[in-house]
Amino acid sequence: MTALPNPEIYLDHNATTPVLACAAAAAQYAMQQSFGNPSSSHATGIKAKAQLEQTRQLARELTGAVQGDIVFTSGATEGIQVAVLSALTAARAANTNGPVLLLYGATEHKAVPQSLEHWNQLLGLNAQIKAIPVDQHGLLDLDFIREQLPRCALICTMAVNNETGVMQDLAALSALIKGGASQPLWLVDCVQALGKTALQLEQLGVDYAPFSGHKLYAPKGIGFLYKRSGAPYLPLMAGGGQEAGLRSGTENLPGIAALNAVFRQLLNKEQSYFVSSDLLWQYRAHLLAALKTVFPHLVLNSDAPHVVPTTLNFSVPGFASKDILDLFDAAAIRVSAGSACSSKIPSSFVLNAMGLELWRSQGAVRLSFGPAMTEQECLAACERIRSLKSVVDSCCLVVSDAQSTDLQPVDGLIQLKHEDLCSYLLVDANAKSLVVIDPVQSLASRIAQLVQGHQLQVCAILDTHLHKDHPSARPELAALLASYCGAEQVDVLGWPQGETRLQMGRYQLRRLPTPGHSPEAVTVMVDEEGVQKFAFTGDLILPGGTGRLDLPGGNAADFVKSLQLLQQQLQPQTLLLSSHDYAQRFFTRWDLILQEQPVLHSLLQQPDCCDSWTEQLSAQHQWLKQQQKHFCGVVEVSASDAKALISPHELQSLLQQQRDLQIWDVRETYEQVAGALESYIPDHQIEHVPLSCLVQRLSEGQLNSQQSILLVCRSGNRSLLAARVLARAGYQQVYNLKGGVALLA
Known part of the structure; x- marks a missing residue:
């Protein structure tokens, strides 16, 4: 019997919270029983108005806002907008002494600096906007603030940071901001503070403080803004006169009723959810x-x-x-x-x-x-x-002294990625050995853990060339795996001195000089039991593009000769793998290269007439230099897609109609072990094909191009990527589960 999926453990309360039962009940009551409009003069409206004002009073008690205004809003973002608009409008009216300065904490929620930029531009204030530095603990630099205060019109800080939970010293900030001759307006984002730390807004001299209900067990779409008495205020919402003219529009009474219930719980010292x-x-x-x-x-x-x-x-x-x-x-x-x-x-x-x-x-x-x-x-x-300890142990994500004996098998080609960089592991499980090709520094520890966990012998750590945009991780990885590597001397690319061939279990590796992108570049040709399977081309050939030739050591004539050599050496089924994959295509083949890059096809037919090609490449390079993420090559992304996106409610129908349908779980092995897809799609055989092993699956050549395949991942994104890869490889009946496992849960 298939196990049921695990119940959800929700630990993302800084993003949003579930609604407390008492808050949900209060909102429900307000919608169905106490549904009056607070602006109506009859008894039903008077009752609604009484609850609204009662909630306002509770908010005062919780925030230390004896005087000033509590304005109900849709949430903190609206509160930030109206506070910034009010402060900047006042600054524009008062500005007679040159440029205005606006300060915000460098770790503020993006709503704050983006609001400053938006209203600064819209109002034509032309203020200078500066971020206040923080130290390694996330605390604001008070000396920086002190230096900037004389020109400052508005300073924005947080009470508690949403990412780190860091609390700012509001008392110290108050003494600095409100204690001198220059007293700028002060906005304090209190969204993450309510219910977690005490607030005394009026005592501190805070001018504006936005709050959001859904961060504290109330529904989304309700919040409030505290405004100090006398602080400038310009309504963002006008036209109805509600909230004493401070925020027009009929109040969200169900949301306010939910806030009322939450506030009562916070103030209850005897029995409370808090x-x-x-x-x-x-x-x-x-x-x-x-x-x-x-x-x-x-x-x-x-x-x-x-x-x-x-x-x-x-x-x-x-x-x-x-x-x-x-x-x-x-x-x-x-x-x-x-x-x-x-x-x-x-x-x-x-x-x-x-x-x-x-x-x-x-x-x-x-x-x-x-x-x-x-x-x-x-x-x-x-x-x-x-x-999860058993999961990370069995998948060698973490290597411990008591390593799991229930290791998940690894064999064949594994493609690891960091941003646009690719590293490859070629593993022969029977021989307990592997070769690493083009190791990336950020993946070195991951590779080392896999080697140590599976006790693999490292036959070689190879580079295809000397990378111009990042250092090779080969020395670092070799040091991490010293006890798993041989002691022979190696050359600049990691090949044993004087060797051009390597035997590793069932794999035979051959070194083929292919300069052009760089003078020492090689292509690593790989045969599996006599059949050519892979060619690791480094940055000479990319999936859908070519390597740059304008970097130090690049040579167009050598590039053409290397292409001619590859054309002679490559078999039709050989998968070409590069050290960069900007277009997320995973692989290419020689026929795809010629199809996707007609200029290279022409060049190979007329190698002595390459002026037009070099001009095109030069133009590409000029564009390329402006694209930070495309350092070593140029790629044009082609559009391809799954045959169909299958929604969860269409899944059963597809399974019944396509009796030969294969279901591929393309999540990584540790995800599959942590949460088996079988618990979401019971009574169907699931193929485990991690995205990192997709090229290996293609290399096996056991699938008919007409085979129907349904791809599944966590959110539907990686499976769609896999669908595009398979479509490019010629598979025509590939479906993608829209929304992935997330919508099946």
Whole structure:
């Protein structure tokens, strides 16, 4: 019998929270029973108005806002907009002494600097906008602020950072900002502070403070803004006169009723959903201990005494944040990266501002829980996290003294990627040996762990050329794996001195000089039991493009000769693999090269008439130099797609119609082990084809191009990528499960 999927463990409360039962009930009651319009003068409206004002009073008590205004909004983003608009409008009216300065903390939520830029441009203020530096703990540089204050019209800071949980010293900031002759307006983002730390806004002299309900167990779409009495104010919403003319539009009474219920819980000292700070610190300690069981070398990016207890921001050497997110998500543990993903490896601007190492910024994971966490929830979360130890051990993600004996098998070609860089492992499981080709520094520890975990003999660590955009990781990897490598002397590319061929189990490797991109470049030809399978071309040939020839050592004449040599040496089925893959195509073949690059086809037919080609390449290079992510070559991405995107409700119909349908789980092995696809699609055989092993599967040549294949991953993105790769390889019946496992859960 197939096991059911794990129940969800939600540890991303800094992003949003579930709604408390009492808050949901209050909202439901407001929608169905107490549904009056607070602006109506009849009894039903008067009752609604009374609850609205009662909630406003509770907000005052919680935030220390005896005077001033509490304005209900749609959330913190709206509050930030109206505060910035009000402050900048006042600055424009008062400006008679030159340029205005606007300050914001370098680790602020992006809503703040983007709002400053937006309204600065729209109002024509032409203010200078500066980020306030922070130290390694994420604390604002008070000396910098002191120097800038005389010209400053508005300063924006956070009470608690959403990524790191770092608390700013609001008392020290207040003394600095409000204690001198120049007193700029002060906006404090309090979104992550309410319910986690005490607030005394009026006493501190804060001018504006936005809050958001959905960060504290209320529904989305409700929040409020505190405005100090006398602070400039310009309504963002006009036209109805609600909220004493400060924010027009009928108030969101169900949301306000939910806030009322949450506020009452926060103020209840006897019986409340919310627990004490001491207990929250205990929960934090338990969760951290569970994490360190799985990742012994975990590093905290922020810690006591500078943080609230409900946020754990950490990095693990050798892991990008996506690796850990994928692992946790497969086990139904919801955490988040330190920053939103980009087209490359995500990097946390918050940790970058703190001056932390890039690996910590790119590997940052945020685990956050709420102040209403129960002991049972904490214990369940810790147990689920600790269960991942066997997964990371069996997949050699972490090598421990007590290494798992239940290792997941590795064999054949493994393609590892970091941004646009590719590293390749060629493994013969029977011979317990491997060759590494084009190792990337950021992947060195991952490769070393796999070698150590499986106790593989390293036959060679090879480079195809001397890379111009990054150092080879070969020396570092060789040092990490000294006890697994032979002692023979090697040349500049890692080949044993004087050797042009290597035998590694069932694989035979041959070195073929192919200069052009660089003078020492080689192509590594690989036969498997006498059949040519792979050619590692470095940056001479890329999937869909060519290597650059204008870098030091590049030579167009050598490039043409190398192409001619490859044309003679390559078999039709041979898969060509490069050290860069800008277009996420994974591989190419000689027929695809000629099809996708007609200019190369012409060049090979008339090698002595290449003036037009070199002119085209020169033009490409000029464009290329402006594209930071395309350093070593140029690629044009071609459009291809799955035969069809299958939504979850169409899945059963497809399975019934396509009796010979193969289902491929393209998640990585550690995800498959942490959360088996069989628990979501029972009674069907699942093929485990990790994306890193997709090229190996293609090399086996066992599939008919008409075979129907359904690809599945966590979100539908990697499986769509795999569908494009397979379509390019000639497979015509490839489907993609839209939304992936996430929509099956």
